[in-house]
Amino acid sequence: xKAIIMGCGxxxxxxxxxxxxxxxxxxxxxxDPHSFRRLPQTFKGTPVVGNGTDEDVLRHAGIEEAQIxxxxxxxxxxxxxxxxxAKHIFKVPRVVCRIYDPxxxxxxxxxxxxxxSPTIAGxxxxxxxLET
Amino acid sequence: xxxxxxxxxxxRADDEAIKLACTLAKRTGGEVGVLYVIEVKRSLPLDAxxxxxxxxxxxxxxxxxxxxxxEGYELETELLQxxxxxxxxxxxxxxxxxxxxxxxxxxxxxxxxYSLGDTAPYVLRNAPxxxxxxxxxxxxxxxx
Amino acid sequence: MYFIxxxxxxxxxxxxxxxxxxxxxxxxxxQDPQACQRITEELxxxxxxxxxxxxxxxxxxxxxxxxVLVAVTGDDEDxxxxxxxxxxxxxxxxxxxxxxNPRLEPLFKLLGVDITVxxxxxxxxxxxxxxxSHPLMPLLTLKGCLEVVEVCxxxxxxxxxxxxxxxxxxxxxxxxxxxxxxxxxxxPTKDTVLQAEDCLVAVTQTDSLVQLQxxxxxx
Numbered sequence: 504x505k506a507i508i509m510g511c512g513x514x515x516x517x518x519x520x521x522x523x524x525x526x527x528x529x530x531x532x533x534x535d536p537h538s539f540r541r542l543p544q545t546f547k548g549t550p551v552v553g554n555g556t557d558e559d560v561l562r563h564a565g566i567e568e569a570q571i572x573x574x575x576x577x578x579x580x581x582x583x584x585x586x587x588x589a590k591h592i593f594k595v596p597r598v599v600c601r602i603y604d605p606x607x608x609x610x611x612x613x614x615x616x617x618x619x620s621p622t623i624a625g626x627x628x629x630x631x632x633l634e635t
Numbered sequence: 636x637x638x639x640x641x642x643x644x645x646x647r648a649d650d651e652a653i654k655l656a657c658t659l660a661k662r663t664g665g666e667v668g669v670l671y672v673i674e675v676k677r678s679l680p681l682d683a684x685x686x687x688x689x690x691x692x693x694x695x696x697x698x699x700x701x702x703x704x705x706e707g708y709e710l711e712t713e714l715l716q717x718x719x720x721x722x723x724x725x726x727x728x729x730x731x732x733x734x735x736x737x738x739x740x741x742x743x744x745x746x747x748x749y750s751l752g753d754t755a756p757y758v759l760r761n762a763p764x765x766x767x768x769x770x771x772x773x774x775x776x777x778x779x
Numbered sequence: 780m781y782f783i784x785x786x787x788x789x790x791x792x793x794x795x796x797x798x799x800x801x802x803x804x805x806x807x808x809x810q811d812p813q814a815c816q817r818i819t820e821e822l823x824x825x826x827x828x829x830x831x832x833x834x835x836x837x838x839x840x841x842x843x844x845x846x847v848l849v850a851v852t853g854d855d856e857d858x859x860x861x862x863x864x865x866x867x868x869x870x871x872x873x874x875x876x877x878x879x880n881p882r883l884e885p886l887f888k889l890l891g892v893d894i895t896v897x898x899x900x901x902x903x904x905x906x907x908x909x910x911x912s913h914p915l916m917p918l919l920t921l922k923g924c925l926e927v928v929e930v931c932x933x934x935x936x937x938x939x940x941x942x943x944x945x946x947x948x949x950x951x952x953x954x955x956x957x958x959x960x961x962x963x964x965x966x967p968t969k970d971t972v973l974q975a976e977d978c979l980v981a982v983t984q985t986d987s988l989v990q991l992q993x994x995x996x997x998x
Contacts, residue, residue: 556856558882580832580856584883587859591889606834607860610868677806677827678841680781718824726823761820 505569507532507595509555509585510576514601514621516541518573523548527571530564555585558592566593574600579607586616636665640733641710642724642754643671645695648739651769653699656737657708665734667710669699670727672720681716689714721757733764740770780804783845783871785831785861786852787814790877794851796822806840832860834868842869851877859883862892915992918980927982928991934975936997944969947994949987956980 504527508519511533519531520543529548532555533539539550553560555574566572572589574582579602586600599617602608608620639656643649656667671692675681696712703710717723728736736758743750759766782798784791787809798805799822807822808831809815818826829836831850842848848865850858855878862874873893878884881897888895919927932939938946943954957967958978965971973979983991 556883557880578856580854580860583863584856584859587890588883588886592886604833607832607864610834610864614863614867676841677839678844680844681804719819722819722824757819 504528504571505565506530506571506573507555507561507564507566507569507589509533509572509574509582511538511541511550512575512577513541515573515575518575519548520546522571530569532560532564533576556581556588558588561585561588561593566595569593569595571595571597572599574598579603583607583611583616590616636660636663637734638731639665639667639735639737640724640728640731641667641669641699641737642720642758643669643695643699643739644720645671645691645698646739646741648741648769648771649695649699650702650739651771652737652739652767653702653710654706655767655769656735657703657706657710659735661706661708667703667708668731668733669696669703669710669712670724671695671712671714672723673714673716674720675716675718677718681718683716719757720754721761724754724758725761725763728762728764735764736762736766738766738768740768742771742773780846781841781844782806783808783831783837783840783842783848783865785848785850785858786877787811787818787826788851788853790851791849792818792822794849795825799823799825808836808840832857832864834864837861837864837869842871845869845871847871847873847875849875849877853879855879855883859887859890859892862887863890866891915988915996920985921982924985925982926985926988927980928988930979930981930992930995932973932975932977932979933996936973936975936995938973938995938997939975941973942969943967943971943973946973949983949990949994952981952983952987952991954979954981 506522506527507530508515509532511531519529523529523546531548531550532553534554536552551564555561572595574586576582582600582602586598589595590598601619602611603622605620605623608618612618636659639660641652641656660667673688673692675683692714696714700710700712715723738755740755755768781804784795784807787807791807795805795807805825807818807826808829809826810830812828815826815828827840842865848862848871850861852858858876862876865871866874875894876887876892878887878895878897881900884895884897915928915930917926917928954967957965960976981991
């Protein structure tokens with residue numbers, strides 16, 4: 504399957520590498536080419552420099568054929584905008600969006616976006632670690 | 636000395652400022668106006684009637700009047716509603732053509748750091764007239 | 780009416796100022812403490828420091844009783860999110876967003892922003908209105924005295940339906956390329972018949988531009 508990952512931070516690069524290993528056709532987007540250093544040497548996917556909230560950049564990255572779009576930049580709002588472009592304009596079947604702010608995350612989930620809040624998940628994991 | 640404006644918050648620090656203003660006014664033939672600003676939260680309209688806050692304000696003002704009477708002085712009091720005290724005090728100083736603002740300040744720490752609050756710095760920065768601040772002494776627990 | 784303005788830059792500041800002059804209740808949410816202070820000193824108690832996309836800030840400033848939220852920060856994504864949070868969490872009846880990338884306007888509307896304003900689009904509209912409807916578009920100047928221009932033939936053009944050799948072109952002008960409705964470039968011959976919406980690339984003397992335009996566009 505074709506997957507586009509927006510944001511090549513630690514999480515984005517890790518996810519890109521996983522999907523690549525599983526044999527998916529992966530495109531990683533980031534505005535900073537320096538961030539592609541996080542991709543492993545063996546990465547067979549395509550790094551693309553550009554802003555994922557720009558339709559032209561998304562088209563160039565092949566969003567029209569993508570089945571998966573994941574927004575994991577550092578900016579909650581940028582993720583929200585890009586994810587909504589992917590979902591509503593390009594009708595990508597599977598769109599996942601990271602939102603740090605739990606309140607915003609809840610709201611967008613209620614609006615039908617598939618969202619992840621690492622803030623809550625992280626705090627829960629730490630809480631659990633304290634129990635053992 | 637013309638008009639002296641004393642903004643009060645209903646704390647102990649008010650007393651010193653009122654006494655000082657009254658003494659000064661008596662000696663120079665000035666007038667003292669005491670002002671209490673109810674800061675209305677933005678979730679409510681500015682003219683919302685918040686009984687609890689109004690009571691607190693009226694209490695602070697009557698306390699001020701009582702203190703002034705003890706000093707043998709009669710002062711004007713005013714209760715105002717605004718979003719923030721600082722700009723309201725400065726506006727009032729403009730409107731009344733005040734010559735001096737005397738403010739009492741508690742010694743207050745926030746997160747372990749001494750804090751001047753928002754109002755005093757705003758007044759210092761923007762008041763058209765002279766400003767005197769009377770800071771209370773540290774309390775015992777603040778000392779340590 | 781109660782207006783909440785997200786973003787206290789030049790746009791937010793001047794918008795707030797005008798609304799206040801109209802006697803409206805205004806609150807400007809701005810992240811930069813210095814900008815906030817400036818607004819308060821110039822416009823009074825109408826600025827709150829905070830993130831206008833955050834539900835907590837919006838709750839504190841009474842967004843639930845706001846009539847309009849206007850998001851005019853410099854970032855499209857922030858403006859979108861502020862409007863969406865206002866609309867879906869606080870049921871603000873009207874949301875207005877500034878949009879820098881004009882192509883995002885339809886998406887913003889689809890996602891529930893009532894009004895979008897794109898200065899890019901506004902400027903473009905004004906430019907297009909200020910231009911004649913079928914101008915010669917200058918492409919290139921050659922040797923300082925020749926112009927390479929593009930022109931799209933309007934239906935009213937006197938050239939439509941005529942062969943190239945029948946045209947009254949000014950002296951020293953050549954039509955060197957024709958792109959028809961099929962978007963294929965053709966080098967026209969003297970017998971090529973011109974049609975409405977054909978795009979031509981022509982070379983002409985700088986002095987003859989007006990005559991060329993009259994011959995091809997009829998303006």
